[in-house]
Amino acid sequence: MNIKEYVVGKSRLAKKASKKLSYESTLVKNKALLNMSEAILKNRNYIIEENKKDVENARKKGISPSLIDRLMLNDERIEGMAKTLKDTAALPDPIGEVTKMWKRPNGLRIGRTRVPLGVIGIIYEARPNVTVDASALCIKSGNAVILKGGSEAINSNMAIYNVISKAASEAGLEDGSIQLIDITDREAVNVMMKLNEYIDVLIPRGGAGLIKNVVKNSTVPVIETGLGNCHVYVDEDADFKMAEDIIINAKTQRPGVCNAMETLLVHKGIAAQFLPHLCDKLKHIGVEIRGCSITQKIVDGIVPAVEDDWATEYLDLILAVKVVSSIDEAMDHIYKYGTRHSEVIVTNSYANSERFLKEVDAAAVYVNASSRFTDGGQFGFGGEIGISTQKLHARGPMGLNELTTGKYIIYGSGQIRQ
C-alpha cells in the first residue's frame, strides 16, 4: 500500500464531506450522535473482543501497566463512551450562532457567525475513548474528523470506527465525515502534517514527544495541548488551612494530568510556620518532596531540589518546593519555568491577587482555588477536546466553540465603496 496515497485519499473524502457537514442541520447531527451512542452499546461485545487483541499484544510487548490500563475497555468504559455521545447531542449547536452584529453608517449590516473549521485531524496515543470523544465534538461542531490513533489501540479503534461511522451514516450524516487512518506506520502522520489542502487543523493529544514532533514538523496549523508545569504560590497573607487544602487537591487528587500542580512556592515570611504541617500531611499521602535549601532547613528529611526539578512536569506524587522572598520572585519563577498552563495564588491580599491575575501569563490564572479546575467540564463547556497551551486561536480548555471559526455575513442594499 502506498501510504501517502492512502492518507491523501481519506483526507480528500473528509474534505468533501465537510462541505455539506458545515451547514448540516442540528437535528441530523444530533440524530447521528444518538445513533452512534446506541450502536456503541449494542456492539459492546464486538468492541471489547477487538480491544482484547490490543491488550494481549501490549502485554506480550511488555508495555507498562499504566498504559495497558489506558488502553483497556470494559463495560463501564463502553458506557462512558455512549454517554459522551448522548451528552454531546444535548449540548447547544455552536454553528450558525451570530456572535455579534452591527450596522455601519452606510447601512450595511455586518454580522459574525460561527462556522466549522472544516477538517480536524486528531493524532493521539493509546486511549481508544479519544476515538469517540473527538468524533462527538467534531460532528456536533460541523467538522469532519480524521482520526489517527496509536498503533497499540489499532484493533479497538477500527472496531469503534466501524460501529460509529455506520451509525452516523444511517442517521443521514454525510458519508465520510469520520475517517480513521487504520495503518500503524508513522509515515501516515508525516503525510497528514503536510496536507494543508485537505486538513484545516491538527490537534495532537498525548505525551510531550508526540506534541513536539507535530509542532515542529507540521505545516498544517496545529493546536498545541497539554503540557502543564503548574505552580501554587502561597502568599504571606494566605489562609493556611485554605492553602493546604488547595495544595493537597492540586497535587494529589489526580497527579497524572496536566492541570495538577508540580511546584509549590511559599513566601519566606510564613514558610517556617506553614511548611512543616503541610509537608507532614503530603508525606503521609505518599508525596515525595524536593525542596530548596531553605525548605530543607525548615523541614526534616527533604530531598534537595536541583535545577531540573523546577522545569519538570512530574505527573506523579512528587512536589518541588521553593521559598521565595516576594510575590515578584514567585512570578519571576513562574515566568522562567512555567508552561503557561494554570497558575494559582493563595492570598488574602487584594493588591497581590490583582497583580497575580494581571501579570502572570497563563491560560488560566487562579486566586484561591485549585489548578485542577482547568478543564472543559469544570469550566461548564460540556465537553473538551484538550487544553490549549498556545496563544493562537484557542487558549485553555477547548470546547465546541473552540472548534469553530467565524464568517462575516453582510446584508446590503446596493452599497458600493467610495
Next chain:
Amino acid sequence: MNIKEYVVGKSRLAKKASKKLSYESTLVKNKALLNMSEAILKNRNYIIEENKKDVENARKKGISPSLIDRLMLNDERIEGMAKTLKDTAALPDPIGEVTKMWKRPNGLRIGRTRVPLGVIGIIYEARPNVTVDASALCIKSGNAVILKGGSEAINSNMAIYNVISKAASEAGLEDGSIQLIDITDREAVNVMMKLNEYIDVLIPRGGAGLIKNVVKNSTVPVIETGLGNCHVYVDEDADFKMAEDIIINAKTQRPGVCNAMETLLVHKGIAAQFLPHLCDKLKHIGVEIRGCSITQKIVDGIVPAVEDDWATEYLDLILAVKVVSSIDEAMDHIYKYGTRHSEVIVTNSYANSERFLKEVDAAAVYVNASSRFTDGGQFGFGGEIGISTQKLHARGPMGLNELTTGKYIIYGSGQIRQ
C-alpha cells in the same frame, strides 16, 4: 555577522520587552503612539532623504514603476503615517477587556480577559508605511513587534525605525518593544520562521510567493493574509442597475487589491438581457473581458476564457465572465476556484440570499453589496493589519482584537475539585 545570532538576539529582546508591555497601561501606550506620530512629522526630511536612497537604488535596478510607487515616500505619505499613529492612540485599548464572565455552581467566578499574543513578527515587502502601521497596532494591543521589511526599503525602514523606537522609549514604553531586522539577507526570514521560543505569531504581508514560503516553512504559527479570487454572482432575480453598480465598483474602484472582484457569474435566465449593457460599460472603463462560450455568443468581441482564468487573481482590469444555470452551479464554481476571501450574491430572492450566506465558505459573504468592503476600516475596526484568509484564530479583516488572545481569570474562595 552571524545572521542567526543577530536575529535570535533581537527576538530575545522583543520577548523580554513583551513581558512588561503585556500589562502596560493604556496611558503609556497612547503617549508612545502620540510621541511616535510627532516624531515622524518632526523628522520627515530625514526619512524622505533616506527613502530617496531606496528609490534611487530601485531605479538603478530597473524595478517596475508600480513597485517604486509603493516604495516612495512624500510629505503626504509621511503625514498619513503620523495620522495612523494618532488614530491608533484614539482607538479603545483591547487589553484587559473581560469578554465574558460566569459563575459556576461551586461558586467559582470564571472570566475571559483579553491579553496580547506576545511577540508578533511581520514579514513584508516594499511598502515602508507597513513599518509604522504594524508598529502602531502591535503597540496598542500590547504586543512587541519584530519588523522584517523588504531589502528595497531598507534605508527607509531603518530611518522610520530609528525615529519611532526612540520616540516610544522616551514616552516610557519598554525598551525593545519594536525591533527591526535591518539586514537584507533572506536567511533572516528563515531564522525567524523557526523561532517558536521567542515569536508567537508571524504575519506575512505581500505577494503570493512570500506568503506561500512562510506558510510552508514556518514552525512559528502563521496568519495567512491576502489572496483573493473574489466572485460576484448575479442571480436570476437581481436588480440590473444594482448588479451593474456593484460589479463596476468591485472590479474597477481599485483593481490591484485582494477584495477586488475577479470573476463574474451570471444566471443564464438573465444573461442575454444583462450582459451586453454591462460589458459595454466595462469595456468603456478599459476592462478586458474573458468569457465562457455562452458569454461569447451573447456579447461581441469577448476574449475566450480558458481554465486558468477561473483560478486567476488578476489584480488588474481584467474580468472573467461565466454564465451558470443555477445558484448551485455558481456556488460550486466558487467552492472550486474561490480563495475563501469575499463572495457576493446580487439577488432579490430571500431564499437564495439565505442559501448563499449559509453555504458559501468565505471570510466575508455579501448580499447586494460590493466585495470592496472587506477591510478593517470599512468594517469599523479602526485599523487593520491584514485580511486573514485562514480559518484558525482570525478570519477576515484583522483589527486590534485579532492581535490578542484570551486568559481565563478565576476568582475562588478555597474551592477544590471533588
